[in-house]
Amino acid sequence: MRSLLSICDIKNEVPDILKLAKEFKERKIKNKPLEGKSLAMIFQKSSTRTRVSFEVGMYELGGNSLFLSSDELQMGRGEPISDTAKVLSRYVDGVMIRAVEHEDVVEFRDKSDVPIISGLTNLEHPCQVLADMLTVKEYLGNFDGKFTYVGDGNNVCNSLILICACLGMDIAIACPSGYEPNQEIVKKAKKIANEFGSKIIITNDIETAVNNAVVVYTDVWVSMGDEEEQLKRMNDFRKYQVNSQLMKLASENAIFMHCLPAIRGQEVESEVIDGPQSVIIDQAENRLHAQKAVLYYFLK
Ligand code: CP
Ligand code: NVA
Numbered sequence: 572m573r574s575l576l577s578i579c580d581i582k583n584e585v586p587d588i589l590k591l592a593k594e595f596k597e598r599k600i601k602n603k604p605l606e607g608k609s610l611a612m613i614f615q616k617s618s619t620r621t622r623v624s625f626e627v628g629m630y631e632l633g634g635n636s637l638f639l640s641s642d643e644l645q646m647g648r649g650e651p652i653s654d655t656a657k658v659l660s661r662y663v664d665g666v667m668i669r670a671v672e673h674e675d676v677v678e679f680r681d682k683s684d685v686p687i688i689s690g691l692t693n694l695e696h697p698c699q700v701l702a703d704m705l706t707v708k709e710y711l712g713n714f715d716g717k718f719t720y721v722g723d724g725n726n727v728c729n730s731l732i733l734i735c736a737c738l739g740m741d742i743a744i745a746c747p748s749g750y751e752p753n754q755e756i757v758k759k760a761k762k763i764a765n766e767f768g769s770k771i772i773i774t775n776d777i778e779t780a781v782n783n784a785v786v787v788y789t790d791v792w793v794s795m796g797d798e799e800e801q802l803k804r805m806n807d808f809r810k811y812q813v814n815s816q817l818m819k820l821a822s823e824n825a826i827f828m829h830c831l832p833a834i835r836g837q838e839v840e841s842e843v844i845d846g847p848q849s850v851i852i853d854q855a856e857n858r859l860h861a862q863k864a865v866l867y868y869f870l871k
Contacts, residue, residue, distance in 0.1 A: 576689045584868075605870055610870070612667045613644065625866075652682065660683050670689075688869060698865060700733075702854060703731065703734075703857075705860065706853055711824075715785075716740075719784035719787050723792055732757060733759065742772070747808060747811060783821065784820075784821045787821050789811075814839075829851050830854070
């Protein structure tokens with residue numbers, strides 16, 4: 572029994588899971604491999620894509636899903652994580668959790684007898700980046716060029732660094748000082764990148780980072796839970812907007828990506844996110860296919 576909390580949990584299996592996701596997308600796997608299985612989905616934060624794609628994904632695989640808002644669970648009134656994990660393990664075949672604290676999901680996994688899949692924590696967003704790399708493969712055909720992430724060194728950024736390392740793709744992160752990605756993750760990713768032969772660059776210099784990139788990716792400046800820092804962040808990230816001027820530095824055929832939800836006029840100009848280089852809707856669609864692959868891989 573295995574769980575997916577971090578891209579490190581599937582360090583050597585990313586290509587296999589992406590291959591499986593492609594097969595699901597092409598409808599090559601027709602039967603209902605998760606028939607009779609149930610997935611509990613615990614949400615401590617809002618969601619559109621993660622919730623709907625997991626729910627529809629389970630349905631299409633022949634299984635059942637239960638949406639559990641943490642406010643409505645006894646856990647929201649203080650029931651220990653360990654009791655919740657042990658009890659749910661007697662009812663369902665897997666649990667997807669979107670949590671505030673990564674450590675809570677680690678504890679949940681340690682106490683659970685069924686696989687746990689992270690649907691985002693403060694530290695990582697592994698399912699998102701599997702969909703992202705499926706999208707990169709579809710548009711670019713390979714992982715040869717430079718992937719550039721501009722903005723906050725947040726959960727999405729941490730998982731992108733790890734998955735690029737696992738796929739041997741160079742990644743550059745351009746972030747304001749004080750908003751660098753998690754140091755432990757970068758350390759782990761550098762080790763993986765050494766093994767798979769790619770580079771990780773972390774810089775405050777947005778122009779150098781975007782220069783010649785084949786992917787330009789950004790995410791919100793204020794993630795869920797960071798709302799109190801809104802004003803400070805608006806000021807600190809001011810120079811880190813992805814706009815058409817910046818896109819000119821990237822490779823001519825570069826694609827623009829965003830995990831969504833996005834705020835036009837903040838981290839990205841409408842001209843870019845709604846322009847011809849943007850692949851955001853295909854990227855969001857791929858959450859469904861990548862997640863079906865994850866569900867099949869971990870729950871079957
Ligand atoms: N990208 C993503 O995880 O979207 P949701 O917050 O809508 O699930
Ligand atoms: N970094 C964002 C991603 C949302 C999908 C957040 O954590 O709110």
